[in-house]
Amino acid sequence: MSTRFYPRYHLGNPQLRVFLPNFVMKLIKPPHPQPPNVATFIVSTQMTKFDIQNYLEKIYKVPVASIKTHIHMGEIKRSKVGGYLIKDDDYKIAYITMPKTETFEFPDLYPTEKEEAMEKEMNQIKLLQKDWSKKIQQHKHRPGMPSWFGA
C-alpha cells in the first residue's frame, strides 16, 4: 500500500497495516465504453487488486464487487530531437465494478459543441494573423513608418 519498504514478515509478526498510503489513484474516462456500474482508474503499477479494494472501501467508503487490472504499455514515439524511438512509462489501469445499485458516469469535460466553437474562433484568429503579416510586408523596407499610410 505504499512505495516505502515493508518490514520483512516472520511467523508471529502482527498484521501489516499501512495508515498513510502514498499511492494515488487517478479517475479517468474509460478508453472503451463501460457498463454504468464500472469506474476506471489509473493506479500505481505496484498496487494489487487487494490494495485497490482496501483503498476504496476503507478511505472513500466506495463498495467494490470486483476489480480487473491490466498493465498498459506506454506509447512508443519518435523523439523530436534526434528521431530515435522513445517509450513512455507503463501504467496500470483498473476497472472497478461496483454493486448494481451504484452507478458512475465520467463527466463530459470536452463537449463537442464547445470544442467546435473554440476551433472556429481559433481559425478566425489565424486568418487575422495572416492578414496582419501581409500588411507588415508593405513597410518592410521602411522601418519606423506608421502603418496608417495607404496602399
Add this chain to the structure above:
Amino acid sequence: MSVYSGGRCLQVLRSQKCPTKHLRQYNKSAVGVSEYTDTPQYPPILDKSKRATWQRRKDTWHHNINNLATVEQKMVELNMPKYYGYWSLRFKDVQPNILGDDFCRYATRTHIHEEEGGGGGLPMGYYDDVRPQAETLVPLVVDKVEQLIDLNFSSNKIHRGDKPVRATRRHQTENFLIGLHRVIAGTLGSVPHIEDSMLDLRPRVEAFWFLGGIPPDSMLKKTKKNFTDTKEYENDPIDRPIQGTSSPVLGLRVTDGLPEVVPWDDPLATSATLPESVLDPRAYGYKFGKKHATTVTGFWPGERQEHTQLWLHNQDFLHSYKLEFGEEAARDGLRQKMLVASFTQALAHATYLGFGPVTELTYPLVQQSAISDGQHWNLSVYQLNTSTLHSHLAQDNPRNNILWLSEEEKLFEAVEDGGVKGLNTSLLATIIAMYLKKGVPRENPTPYLAPEKRLHQHPACEEYRENFLSFFHDVLSNRPRARLDPEMYLWEKIYKVDFKTRPFESPKRFFEDHYNKMDPGKRRLDDYPLRYIPKPIRKNKYVKFRPRVHSEHLYIYDDHFLVKRHYPDDEKDKSH
C-alpha cells in the same frame, strides 16, 4: 489407401465443377438457343453501396450453406473462410460474469420467465398430462433414491477429510446424478421412448453462432475512418462469432423432440422484453480466442436419437462464484449458467438437424435441464424459437427464445444415522414427469438436409467421403495445430511496422512486402499446398497433385491442372 482413386472421380467432378466449359468444348449443338422472349427480362437493380454489397456477399454465403446436403458439409463450409479459426468469444456456461446478465440475454435472445409459486417457475400446464402418472411411480423409486442419497451424502460413508475438496465434491455430485438417472430410467424401463433412448455421459457440447449489433472497437473504427469509401460506415455495428460451451453431467437422447411449450404467435415468443443494445463483450468481462467454428452435441450426424429428453448439470462452479461475489450473486450466476448451457445445447441440436447460425428454424426445439449439487435442485425448460442472430436479426428478429427457471428446492433435508430426513416427493415427481414427457414426431424434421442425411450417400467416391469425414472430425476436435500460427513479434511490430528503422533488411517475414506476403486472417481452410502424386502411381500422367477439399463436391481438382493440359479422353482411358 490409394493416393488417387480413379478417373471416375475426375470425370464426375470435372463435369460438376465446370459443366458449361465441358459443353462448350465437346457439345456444339447445331440448333441455337433462342435469345428472344415476349417481355423484357431485366436483371434486378442492385444497390451498389458498400453496405448493401457486403450484405449481399454475406447472404450469398448463407444461401450456399443452406443448400448443402449434409451437416458435415455445412460445418466445413462454415469454417472455410478461416484457416486458423475464428476470433470468437469464449462463452462458457461455468464461467458466469458479474456484469454479464444483460449480455447473456442479448447474445442468446432469450427471455427468462421466472414465476413465483405454482409449478415453481416451470411452464404451467406443460406437465399436466404426465404428472398423475409420475406421482403413481414415486413410491416405487423412493427407497432406492433414499439408499442412493445415504450412500453419497452420509458423512460416515464417504472417505475424505472434514472439508470437501472441490474435485471430491464434483465427483460426489456426478456419481449421485448418474445413480439417480439409473434408478429412474430403470423403473421406467417399460416406457417406449425411455427404452429406446441413448445415454451420453459428460458429453462435449459446443455451439457456434454469429451475433450482430455489436459496436465496433477502436481498432476496427480506425481501419474504416481513414478511407473515403468506408468513412461513413465507421460506427456501423458488426457481427462477432461466439463459441458457446455447455458442460452437462449426462444427456438422455431420444428419437422424437419434445412438443412446443408456447406456439410461435404467443406474445412470450414474439414480444418479450430484451436488452436493445450491448457494449463490446469485453466490457462485461468476456474474453476472445482463436478457435474453429465447433458445434458438437455428444453424437455424430446419422444417429437415430437426435433429440435430448433431459440434461443434468453440476452446480459445482457456484461454490467459487459465491466465495468471490457473495450469496446474493448466486442466483444470477445460476441463471447465466442455465441460459448459456440451454441455448448451446439447443443450437447444437438445431445445427445437427440442418438448421444453424445462418439457417432459420422451421419449428421450435425444447430442452429440459436440471442443475443440482445433490441436495439443491433447479429445474428449467428452454424453447429455442430462433437460431439466426447475425446482422440485424440480433435486434429485429420476429421471435425470441424463452427460458423457464424454477425456484431452488431441496431434494432432502439432511442425512443422519437413521437415514434420509425430509425427502421431497413432489420434486421427485416433477423429475419423473420430465422423463415421462413424450416427444412429438415432426413431418419435415430436416428441411435443409438431403433426404438421406448421411455423408456416405454423397455421389463422390468412397475415398473422398472417408477423407472428408476425417477432415470434418479434425476441424471440430479442438486439437491444437502442429505448426503454430504465424505471429508478428512485438519487436517486429515496433521496428519494422510502426517505425521502419531497418531499411536494408530483406523482407522475408509473412507480413512484409514481397511476392509471398500473406494475411493469416484471410487464409481460407482450402488454401493449403496440395500433395504430390508420384509418377509411377498416377492414373493420369497430367494430374500431378491430389484434389483440394471442397464443401460441395468434397474434393475437387484445381482448375489449372486440368485446363493447361488436355482433358483425358474418357473413351481411351478405360484402365480406371
